[in-house]
Amino acid sequence: MTEPLIYEISSPGRTAVALPDVGVPEVELPKELLRKDLDLPEVSELQVMRHFVNLSHMNHSIDSGIYPLGSCTMKYNPKINEDVARLPGFANLHPLNDEAGSQGALALMYHLQSWLAELSGFEAASIVPAAGAQGEFAGILMIRAYHLDRGDHKRTKILVPDSAHGTNPATVSMAGLQAVELPSDKNGDVDLNALRAALDDTVAGMMITVPSTLGVFDTKIRDVVRMVHEAGGLMYMDGANMNALMGIVKPGELGFDVMHYNLHKTFSTPHGGGGPGCGAVGVNEKLVDFLPGPIAEIVEEAGEEEDAPLYGLKMPVKSIGRLKAFQGNFGMHVRAYTYIRIYGGEGLRDVSRHAVLNANYVRAKLRGVYPMPVDRICGHEFVMSGHVEGVEGIHALDISKRLMDFGIHPPTNYFPLIVPEALLIEPTETEDKATLDNFIDVMKTIAQEAKDDPELLHSAPHTTPVGRVDEVRAAKQLVVCCRPIPDYEPQRTPSGD
Amino acid sequence: MSYIPHTDVERQQMLAAIGVTTIEDLFEAVPSKYRFPKLDLPKGLSEMEAAAELQALAEANEHGGDYALFRGAGAYHHFIPSAVNHVLLRSEFYTAYTPYQPEVSQGTLQAIYEYQSMLCALTGMDAANASHYDGATSLAEAVTVALEVSRHKRNKIVFHPGIHPHYRAVARTYHQGNDVEFVGDGGKAIERATAEDLIKYIDDQTAMVAVQYPNYLGAIEDFGRLVEATHNAGALICFVVNPMALALFKSPGELGADIVVGEGQPLGIPLSYGGPYLGFFAVRDEYVRKIAGRIVGETLDHSGRRAFVMTLRPREQDIRREKASSNICTNQGLMALAACVYLSLMGRNGLRRVAEISFQRAHYAAKQINRIKGYKVNVSKTFFNEFAVKCPKPISEINQFLIERGIIGGYPLEADYPKLKDHMLVAVTEMNSKDEIDLLVEALAEAAK
Structure with missing residues (x-):
């Protein structure tokens, strides 16, 4: 099944949209400044709808089947979230609207900030960052700014466990600091001896994921925090796995100084095929003044006659600055606010309880079928090896591709890097037992197929719109645009070095 | 309200398969002192209650659906099919x-x-x-x-x-x-x-x-x-x-x-x-x-x-x-x-049309505003759909006056460029009809008095 490109169904002179007349006395356009080419498709509205509906059929999505993609928390995205985010009072609100006329939006942001802070035991939160990676970046910039503000210029290193998300070391170097990798011990926890050896007065802080990317709570986490603090560093928690922690433990109480939340993971805002998201950051009192802004604040408490205080936007006094134009992905704020409002505090605790229940159930049922490098009670996800005993030449990738034939999205492959042939499985709390049982049965079937008919796995998938794609060809014969670009006059190449 | 599908029976079956008695048993790796903290968060709501609350928050905003909106500065109110x-x-x-x-x-x-x-x-x-x-x-x-x-x-x-x-x-x-x-x-x-x-x-x-x-x-x-x-x-x-x-x-x-x-x-x-x-x-x-x-x-x-x-x-x-x-x-x-x-819907001709309408209406608005006593627009510069207006009063006062007449006025430039005191940045798109522009011009004239 393939779908033509929208340009391939275009015909000159066709249009999908009628627009009103200019309706005012016209002035002459500045001809010498106008462009001649505008190579956009010309199609009807029905052609557009069919094209994109056909494309939509070529996607796996949460609404079409289980999506146990570890570290991504592909939980159900409640439909009310989509409706409320599109309310005219939100959708048509200009980002630079006067604060007096934006009180509903500001109140929403204010409460969301407070709730996120409360959930993690922090002093305050900023919901400006657009994605987890941007939240991480904000966190590391804050740690850097904190040390500089105290006149400590030596601290240029950030410790990162070898199990970390690839964004962690990338974030550190983006902030102009140096990432120092720490090994994990055989249980998947931080190796305390290696940590001790790495700690000195050049360490600005440490980034760590809780539960770890292997899906387990680091039993020595308090020791890790204490040791880093004693060496003068700050602790950053990568909150990608927050779905295991709500109402279970507050990172702020464990001693973390800063963390990011992924509203598109834990708080059900949709992933949108790769964004938009929101990577809010929470901090303790040490870092409050450094938060990225602007932040929604109460600028005037409610008087006796009024129901609500006056809200406004403020830049924290020592802010690391703006990370985006305006004040963040507000549409995501609305969805996350709604999600928290519907569940309430106890409901969110229940979310994490069931996320962990589901992961442990699948893990328990697949023990003995696939190797489990960390064989203990897990958090909201667990890692196993894409190996079938007695069969050579079957890889995590083959198992992943074969899963697609059963209408199941593969788990995360080849991450964390420290587990060979890793398959990271995160069912989320919104999957029911029957769906999990089916997933478990399919995983068992595939393990059997690997023994009986390995070619079935190597040639998978068979039922998807396209078969395995040639990624090498894509990178070598790079084609990223389907249209020729007009050959303009020179001015093209810098003439210097 | 909850999106968790588990029944009590299923929960028990699952816990048995794992080999524990309660869900709480799954969290023993978390130091007990910090386990299951108190959460000072509001109680959960039903979908209809939440929808009503969100509706009220949305309605507390002054927005381009209810007001004639002339604000841009990097975000523009265009028609969306x-x-x-x-x-x-x-x-x-x-x-x-x-x-x-x-x-x-x-x-x-x-x-x-x-x-x-x-x-x-x-x-x-x-x-x-x-x-x-x-x-x-x-x-x-x-x-x-x-x-x-x-x-x-x-x-x-x-x-x-x-x-x-x-x-x-x-x-x-x-x-x-x-x-x-x-x-x-x-x-x-x-x-x-x-x-x-x-x-x-x-x-x-x-x-x-x-x-x-x-x-x-x-x-x-x-x-x-x-x-x-x-x-x-x-x-x-x-x-x-x-x-x-x-x-x-x-x-x-x-x-x-x-x-x-x-x-x-x-x-x-x-x-x-x-x-x-x-x-x-x-x-x-x-x-x-x-x-x-x-x-x-x-x-x-x-x-x-x-x-x-x-x-x-x-x-x-x-x-x-x-x-x-x-x-x-x-x-x-x-x-x-x-x-x-x-871009597929608008296509080659539609997109150009949107731009042309925005251009023409913005030029009409600039010309009309420049005619009002006390206001000044530099109409000699080539511009697209946005222009700065020097106003006779502080922008906050003018915008307050406009809001009362159903208009969200231009963006006060002084916030970012201190030298542009009393300047507002006005954006016009195909969403602003001639009537809206005339209303703006009329209100600006009145505001100057």
């Missing part, structure tokens, strides 16, 4: 993840590929990526690309003061830990600054010069000599653009740009109090392997069918880790889809 939202609400698109597994993500991948193609057409560049968070972060990433292209031998970035102040601020935030020097936007008042003024900042340490087209005050400037001087110095020139203006005016490609970035919000994305938006990023061929972020390429599947896949992965953070130049690992996928659907 219904079909855009209907495609976005296909949950096959919005509940999917980043298309790491191409065989089950061809829908998302092909749509991004089409988006990239349309962005190339608009900007006149050879390659566009799958998008960044917004226009401001696209500019910050352009700085990174320019530094990489110079192999970090150059560290100076020249910013035209006519670039959106938030964008310049974001670029500075991004590069505060790197040894980068930003110059060019600290001197002359923006309304008098010209592209030629920037030439003196360019030297052999300059990695990139960036300009905005149209600039923050709406004007279309001639960048010819600046582009030439930039290239002569071996630096890259980056255009920050309003994509809607590109439906009418020469493409940055034609004007010599090496990198084109901008805010895709005008292309079918609602204002939504500032996000989610769409940072587009396009370059000439020679820099494509330096861009951060996702990029989708065409290829074949094993049986020779056309297929799409995220490509150039080895540059990315999940593979290069600390050697990656950026940590970005998502794009604004759904917003890129919105722009793709919008």
